[in-house]
Amino acid sequence: MxxxxxxxxxxxxxxxxxxxxxxxxxxxxxxxxxxxxxxxxxxxxxxxxxxxxxxxxxxxxxxxxxxxxxxxxxxxxxxxxxxxxxxxxxxxxxxxxxxxxxxxxxxISSISLIKTSKEYAETFSPYETSIYRYIMDAYLAGGYIYLLCSSGISDEDYRVNTILKLSVDNEMEHIATYVLPHEFYSSFCLSDTFLYVAQEVRGATIERICINDCN
Known part of the structure; x- marks a missing residue:
C-alpha cells in the first residue's frame, strides 16, 4: 500500500x-x-x-x-x-x-432487490469457485449506508445502476432507491446533494447526479 x-x-x-x-x-x-x-x-x-x-x-x-x-x-x-x-x-x-x-x-434480505438477487445467487451455490456479486460498492455518509447493486437475473436484463439508501440508526431500514441513468457503474461516492458515480465504459466517465433528481 x-x-x-x-x-x-x-x-x-x-x-x-x-x-x-x-x-x-x-x-x-x-x-x-x-x-x-x-x-x-x-x-x-x-x-x-x-x-x-x-x-x-x-x-x-x-x-x-x-x-x-x-x-x-x-x-x-x-x-x-x-x-x-x-x-x-x-x-x-x-x-x-x-x-x-x-x-x-x-x-437486509427483505429488501425486494436484494431478495431477488439472493435467490438468483443461490443458483451458483453448487460451484466451489463461483459466486454472484450483487452488491458492487458501498459508501457511508450522514448516518446512511448506500449500496450500489446489480439487478436482473439474465444477460438480457442485467444492470448495475441501482443505489439503495439504508438508515444506520434505524436497523438498516430501506429509506430510498436511486436508479441511475445508464446501465453499468463500478463505484461511487456522495456529498450532501450529489452522487458522484463512475460509469463502467471505455474511458473513465464520472457523472454528478443531484440526489433529489434520482429518487
Whole structure:
C-alpha cells in the first residue's frame, strides 16, 4: 500500500493479505478488506504498519476456498466509532466497534432487490469457485449506508445502476432507491446533494447526479 501526503509520495508498506474492495481508516487504524477462511478484514496500526491484525466474521461455506471468495467485504467507518462490513454476495451487514469487536449483524434480505438477487445467487451455490456479486460498492455518509447493486437475473436484463439508501440508526431500514441513468457503474461516492458515480465504459466517465433528481 502506498501513502501520499500533500500530493507527495510518503512511503509504502507490504500487506499480509488484501483485496480491492473499499477500505476505511480512523486516526489510528486502517480497516482493510482481507479474507481468509476465518476472518474478513485486517486492522493495521497506522503508527506501526507491521502490526496487521486479522478480524471480522465470515459465513462458513462447504470448503475453505469457497469461504474465502464468498466473504469479501466493503469496510466502512463512521464518526461514532462503529465499523461496518458489507458483504458483496450475502444480504448481511456486520457491525463492529472501533477495536474490531463484533457487535451484531443486520439482515437486509427483505429488501425486494436484494431478495431477488439472493435467490438468483443461490443458483451458483453448487460451484466451489463461483459466486454472484450483487452488491458492487458501498459508501457511508450522514448516518446512511448506500449500496450500489446489480439487478436482473439474465444477460438480457442485467444492470448495475441501482443505489439503495439504508438508515444506520434505524436497523438498516430501506429509506430510498436511486436508479441511475445508464446501465453499468463500478463505484461511487456522495456529498450532501450529489452522487458522484463512475460509469463502467471505455474511458473513465464520472457523472454528478443531484440526489433529489434520482429518487
Amino acid at each position: 502506498k501513502k501520499f501526503h500533500d500530493g507527495a509520495f510518503y512511503g509504502n508498506f507490504m500487506l499480509t493479505n488484501a483485496n480491492e474492495n473499499r477500505f476505511s481508516l480512523t486516526d489510528s487504524l486502517l480497516f482493510l478488506s482481507a479474507t481468509t477462511d476465518s476472518t474478513s478484514f485486517l486492522m493495521i496500526d497506522m503508527h506501526d504498519t507491521n502490526k496487521q491484525i486479522p478480524a471480522g466474521e465470515v459465513v462458513r461455506e462447504s470448503t475453505g476456498i469457497k469461504t474465502v471468495i464468498s466473504n469479501r467485504k466493503y469496510i466502512l467507518c463512521d464518526k461514532a466509532g462503529s465499523v461496518f462490513a458489507v458483504s458483496d454476495c450475502y444480504p448481511y451487514i456486520d457491525q463492529y466497534d472501533a477495536h474490531g469487536k463484533y457487535i451484531r449483524t443486520f439482515d
